Amino acid sequence: MAGTDRTPVTVIGLGLMGQALASAFVAAGHPTTVWNRSADKAAAVVEQGAVLADTPAEAVAASELLVVCLLDNDAVHAVLDPVAGSLAGRVVANLTSGSSDQARENAAWAEEVGFSYLDAAIMTVPAAVGAPESVVFYSGPREAYDRHGDTLRLLGGGTTHLGEDHALSALYDVSLLGVMWGTLNSFLQGAALLSTAEVKAADFLPLALRWIDTVKLFATDYAAQIDRKDGAFPANDATMEVHLGAVQHLLHESEAQGVNAELPRFVHGLMERTVAEGFGQNSYASMSELFRTPRK
Known part of the structure; x- marks a missing residue:
């Protein structure tokens, strides 16, 4: 039974993810109102204790905190625009997948209407919502996040506020x-190569995972080099010329063994361009200069 001391929350959108979000709130004792265009999708969460609203207006009126999880940004506006007059003073946490420019546009709309807007990204699957290792990103006004942080953190132990810029959640999401x-693409490429020697992917996996742990050390060094913004990129592990020579072996083996060589060929091309730009004696982090500049 919902606790009278728990913050009421409304969940709009009951796809697989929306149902998981609503279930997490109900399980924690929050009075939970739900709405979905197809009411039959509410059956499971209603059975758990949620209340089904007949209209979006009724769903909005039920709670100060609205959690929205719909198909896309157009669907969000199709549902909320007609009830915009009822949103004033509320907090809308939008967990619908979208882009950074949409996040900023929605924030401007929220300011005009008079409600607090949090853009969010769910970095997990429905079955893992609420788990300690699950992560949900929020960006937007810190005050709005803090006001409902205890409720929002029910969706995952790694739930965090990234900053005031509404675009951050979408940018972190796609990154x-x-x-x-x-x-995953690199693992699949390796599994394909090894399969030509009758090596099972399951036998490759433990070594691949161990190597990923080593790659974490490279990434830690490279992050510091990138953030210094001095263009130095010292080759503490290997130079770009060494990396270029190594990827040529991957490209050769892929072609020689008759597996798809598109991925190593693409990476080889990026490395060649980086070396041609004068970074041959620098670290792999110098590739960041290539990624930061759109190709003309």
């Missing part, structure tokens, strides 16, 4: 997804 895809 971390890039790390994920880069790591």
Whole structure:
């Protein structure tokens, strides 16, 4: 049963993630109101103790804290624009995936309407919402986050406020997804290469994970080099010329073993350009100069 001392919260949007968010609030004893365009998706959380609102207006009126998790930014406005007059004084935490420019536009809209807007990014899957290791990023007014921080942190032990700039959540989101895809793509490339020698991916995995731990040390050094902004990029582990020579082996093996060579060929091209720009004797961190500049 919801505790009378717990902050009421409204969850708008009951896809798989929205249902998980609502369930976390209900489980913690918060009076939880939910709304979804298709009411049948509310059945499970209503059974757990949530209250189904008949309209978005009714859902907004039920709580000061609104948690929104819809398909996209257009869906957010389709639901909230008609009830904008009822949003004044409330806190809207938007967990809908979006871009940094959308976050800033929504913040400007919120200021015009008169409510506090937190943009957010969920760095987990529905089944892990509320787990200690799960992370949810929020950006926007610190006061609004602090006002409802205890409630919002129910969604994951790693929940954190990134700063006042509303764009930060979206920027961190896509940057971390890039790390994920880069790591996974490299693992899959390696597994494909080893499969030509009948090596199972499961046998490759322990060594790959151990190597990722070593790569963390490289990244720690490179982060400091990038942040110094002095263009020095000392080669404390290997020069770009050494890296270029090594990636040529990966490219050769991929082509020779008959596996897809697009990824190593792409990386090889980036390294060649970095060396051509004069960074041959610098560290791999010098590649950041290439990534910071759009290609003409």
